[in-house]
Amino acid sequence: MNASPDSPDSPDSPGSPDAPDAPKGRGTATSDAPAAASGKAAGGGMFASLRVRNYRLFFIGQFLSNSGTWMQFVAQDWLVFDLTGSTFAVGVTTALQFLPVLLFGLFGGVVADRYPKRRILLTTQSAMGVFAALLAVLTLTDAVTVAHVYGFAFLLGLMNTFTNPAIQTFVVEMVGPERVGNAVSLGAVNFQSARLLGPAAAGPLIAVIGSGWAFAVNALSYVAVIVSLLAVRTADLLPSRPQPREKGQIRAGLRHVREHPKLLWPILLVGFVCTFGFNFPTLLSGFTYNVFHGGAKEYGWLTTAVGVGALGGALLSARRRSGRPWLLVATAAGFGALEMASSLAPRLWVFGLVLVLVGLLSVVFSTMANSLVQLATDPAMRGRVMGLxxxxxxxxxxxxxxxVGWVVEHYGARSGILACGAVATLAAAVFALALTRRGPRPATP
Known part of the structure; x- marks a missing residue:
């Protein structure tokens, strides 16, 4: 995510004559080291943004909360599979969790442009902690049903609709434009580290004492991120100017993306790759039970394998100085090819090793796309663009x-992951052709 333009004079890059002004605020992002030029880690290499107090506190709180969230993801998916024996039901749970983003995602971006990001996050994180606690109580008292899990998955997704664009823009307010690429990359390191720890702890926990305690741990983990938000020094933030309530704000955001290919192309490619290639919960539950005849522990191991690779991908992204559209396309193609290769794995451990590489490329791809979009976005539109x-x-x-759940259930887990990889590879090929038609040397965002 620390991808940057090749030079400070490139169009739409921070500091260029054609670029939008940097966010204006009441203070400065306090740090122990001076900021470097845009596109490079500012005064601290890979961990530059951790020198900023507000970001450092938020980073710690997020790590603890993300670890609990990943425990809940594993427990939730396994609970549904245990209650129903259906990979399709797991797919429905995943769909309900992300359906609110599809329905209200653009509005979440508008809210992020209108209101203080810290206030939005305090509200959503508190609500999500309450939801996790209620699900824990239902599960521990043996009163839980699939309908309950479906309902809480939807409610958590609804809160994430407002959380995601707020976090993306709040990071810029904490560290400033000079460190935004590095901060986004470290956010991926945070998330993927939690992705490694959470499932690794969840598997044995579920196997020994059940899913309910995983939900309880997640409920407690929200306290950490709430405390970190309360400890933020608001005087040190660099808030963007709040946008007034107006008609047509969503349309304005969509028009902004449509008129800027440097935003449009990465977002479209992300859509194709993520819709099918990133359905890991559905794919891994089917592989664990139907192909390798494993249980909750093996499912946790496979999820951890993806997390190990994803963490490596996040660290690799934090070290990168720049990203290019062609590199984004190549990464998408490599990700799809590895998913197809994983469908041929003869043993659980071989499948796990391939998943490490799949996880690595999935994060390199997503962080690079995120960075390309962030660096090309007008600050006044950032909430709406990141909402999209x-x-x-x-x-x-x-x-x-x-x-994906239907394909796995009717044609097998191997066919399901093969099809997902094929979609990602085909999408990369189509966009490579589109970039070729734009010229022999596509512009770098």
């Missing part, structure tokens, strides 16, 4: 989840 990005990034899952 998150809609495409996560909102495609309600479409892909049930489709």
């Amino acid at each position: 990005y998150m809609l495409v990034y996560t909102g495609g899952t309600p479409i892909g989840g049930p489709v």
